Amino acid sequence: MTGKEDFQARLTAVADATEAMLDKLLSASPLPGETFRPARFLAAMRYASLGGGKRLRPFLMVETARLFGIEGEGVLRAAAAVEMVHCYSLVHDDLPALDNDDLRRGRPTTHRAYDEATAILVGDGLLTYAFDVTADPASDSDPAIRAALVLALARAAGLGNMVGGQVLDLEAEAAAAPHTPEAVVMLQSMKTGALLRYAVEAGAILGRADAAAKAALSRYGQAIGAAFQVADDILDVEADEAALGKRAGKDADRNKATLVAALGLEAARARRDKLAEEAVAALAKFGETGAILREAARFAVARKN
Amino acid sequence: MTGKEDFQARLTAVADATEAMLDKLLSASPLPGETFRPARFLAAMRYASLGGGKRLRPFLMVETARLFGIEGEGVLRAAAAVEMVHCYSLVHDDLPALDNDDLRRGRPTTHRAYDEATAILVGDGLLTYAFDVTADPASDSDPAIRAALVLALARAAGLGNMVGGQVLDLEAEAAAAPHTPEAVVMLQSMKTGALLRYAVEAGAILGRADAAAKAALSRYGQAIGAAFQVADDILDVEADEAALGKRAGKDADRNKATLVAALGLEAARARRDKLAEEAVAALAKFGETGAILREAARFAVARKN
Numbered sequence: 001m002t003g004k005e006d007f008q009a010r011l012t013a014v015a016d017a018t019e020a021m022l023d024k025l026l027s028a029s030p031l032p033g034e035t036f037r038p039a040r041f042l043a044a045m046r047y048a049s050l051g052g053g054k055r056l057r058p059f060l061m062v063e064t065a066r067l068f069g070i071e072g073e074g075v076l077r078a079a080a081a082v083e084m085v086h087c088y089s090l091v092h093d094d095l096p097a098l099d100n101d102d103l104r105r106g107r108p109t110t111h112r113a114y115d116e117a118t119a120i121l122v123g124d125g126l127l128t129y130a131f132d133v134t135a136d137p138a139s140d141s142d143p144a145i146r147a148a149l150v151l152a153l154a155r156a157a158g159l160g161n162m163v164g165g166q167v168l169d170l171e172a173e174a175a176a177a178p179h180t181p182e183a184v185v186m187l188q189s190m191k192t193g194a195l196l197r198y199a200v201e202a203g204a205i206l207g208r209a210d211a212a213a214k215a216a217l218s219r220y221g222q223a224i225g226a227a228f229q230v231a232d233d234i235l236d237v238e239a240d241e242a243a244l245g246k247r248a249g250k251d252a253d254r255n256k257a258t259l260v261a262a263l264g265l266e267a268a269r270a271r272r273d274k275l276a277e278e279a280v281a282a283l284a285k286f287g288e289t290g291a292i293l294r295e296a297a298r299f300a301v302a303r304k305n
Numbered sequence: 306m307t308g309k310e311d312f313q314a315r316l317t318a319v320a321d322a323t324e325a326m327l328d329k330l331l332s333a334s335p336l337p338g339e340t341f342r343p344a345r346f347l348a349a350m351r352y353a354s355l356g357g358g359k360r361l362r363p364f365l366m367v368e369t370a371r372l373f374g375i376e377g378e379g380v381l382r383a384a385a386a387v388e389m390v391h392c393y394s395l396v397h398d399d400l401p402a403l404d405n406d407d408l409r410r411g412r413p414t415t416h417r418a419y420d421e422a423t424a425i426l427v428g429d430g431l432l433t434y435a436f437d438v439t440a441d442p443a444s445d446s447d448p449a450i451r452a453a454l455v456l457a458l459a460r461a462a463g464l465g466n467m468v469g470g471q472v473l474d475l476e477a478e479a480a481a482a483p484h485t486p487e488a489v490v491m492l493q494s495m496k497t498g499a500l501l502r503y504a505v506e507a508g509a510i511l512g513r514a515d516a517a518a519k520a521a522l523s524r525y526g527q528a529i530g531a532a533f534q535v536a537d538d539i540l541d542v543e544a545d546e547a548a549l550g551k552r553a554g555k556d557a558d559r560n561k562a563t564l565v566a567a568l569g570l571e572a573a574r575a576r577r578d579k580l581a582e583e584a585v586a587a588l589a590k591f592g593e594t595g596a597i598l599r600e601a602a603r604f605a606v607a608r609k610n
Contacts, residue, residue: 033460034469034489036495038469038473075383117403124397125468128462144449147448151440154440159430160342163429170422
């Protein structure tokens with residue numbers, strides 16, 4: 001197989017394993033200390049998290065941990081947890097008071113399929129459960145590793161990164177003036193970059209990476225996280241509505257802070273390609289074992305959805 | 306001083322210390338790994354968490370840890386974190402899609418003072434930050450303690466307890482039939498009891514309590530958590546609107562699941578008093594050092610707001 005085929009096979013394998021782990025974690029049986037899992041609500045949490053997406057964050061975490069020979073149930077639990085945080089953020093971002101989206105991945109959004117109160121609580125439940133799953137001894141036998149994962153996840157998802165980035169995004173949309181490239185880069189680094197960076201960082205934490213490996217992987221995570229977001233901005237302009245499952249071009253309608261709007265399409269493409277090259281370069285020290293993660297960076301550039 | 310005066314002094318002291326810790330944690334300076342804390346959003350997070358409430362959960366955590374001679378900055382961080390989770394739950398419960406409340410503690414609710422999108426994200430931000438603060442090494446030098454706190458907090462706040470209890474509460478309100486006492490007890494144990502139990506459990510974890518002490522404190526936490534909720538149900542019926550800062554009697558209007566509705570006022574009072582006695586009895590093994598926590602149980606019965 002070529003590197004590209006390896007990558008696609010691994011992407012599919014990790015997505016399937018993540019799906020299976022989410023399915024298991026969101027079963028009807030209460031855990032010790034839980035009183036009861038309400039059935040309709042559990043179904044809504046499953047609706048919001050199962051059956052969709054590339055599972056990019058789990059992929060980055062699993063493949064980074066694999067660089068250090070770490071794989072299995074524990075890594076998949078931490079990977080399912082970061083996906084829960086991603087899914088919660090989509091459920092809340094889609095709400096009427098925020099982006100007011102009716103469709104997500106071609107299906108009704110959670111507040112459309114259920115109702116608004118349920119969608120708010122589904123997001124709260126997924127976010128909370130992500131920390132439960134990460135802190136549970138089943139994720140890693142070393143409590144220092146679990147505490148480090150929780151801290152890094154909370155900091156990536158919190159007011160100084162993901163949630164704060166969502167706030168800046170809403171403020172940007174309400175603003176009359178166009179957005180500077182610097183403002184868009186910071187916003188995207190917070191809103192989507194931080195959780196992608198966490199996925200790579202968590203793989204390094206689970207892999208007991210040394211300081212030099214952590215530094216290289218931090219550069220990789222920064223570059224690939226930014227590359228994916230620019231690629232999303234470009235796809236939004238290029239793609240037709242059916243392929244994306246949401247109305248294409250709507251970002252431009254709303255004075256959304258995108259790099260295509262701030263830089264123009266050609267400069268955005270150039271930035272995306274440069275970031276992907278930086279991601280590839282950051283992995284030089286890992287040699288052949290880094291091949292899959294290097295392909296992931298090339299995928300960020302070449303993907304069509 | 307009498308025990309009652311000691312209790313009131315400690316309640317005030319812990320509330321002041323919690324307020325100071327929340328103020329410090331919600332400062333404008335980003336932590337390592339945070340990109341930026343948006344100013345208006347930070348102000349909204351402060352609005353939702355500063356300046357109000359008895360700080361009952363911090364009080365229970367701090368006083369339980371003090372049974373074992375543990376006090377100071379670390380305990381106050383964990384105490385501020387549980388208060389953040391409590392405040393997030395109030396912000397989301399007050400939203401138009403849920404209870405649609407305009408007032409909370411006599412002030413406009415967060416979505417009234419700011420807007421609905423901000424209130425949703427304020428709740429998300431407070432919940433996420435609670436896990437950051439708890440998992441940070443500043444809360445306890447032992448990562449096993451921090452991981453145990455995170456796990457217990459997430460399990461108390463998640464789909465099998467607090468969030469699930471909120472779901473059951475909404476379902477109960479929509480139901481036509483009156484609610485059985487058993488259903489109300491389970492709902493309240495999930496919605497409000499679990500986080501109060503966590504506060505006591507966290508104090509025991511931070512105090513390195515042995516198994517027998519943990520078991521006694523678990524009985525205490527269960528009883529005082531339930532007693533406080535029954536007392537709230539009774540106060541809602543008794544209190545006038547001005548004293549509570551919300552419209553009194555509205556729970557009955559809505560087919561809310563309360564023990565006053567399910568049992569009648571006199572039986573609810575008897576249950577409250579019996580639970581307070583159970584809480585007091587659970588502390589027998591702690592002798593004089595348990596005096597403040599025993600007074601807390603008596604306060605649950607005697608309080609007027």
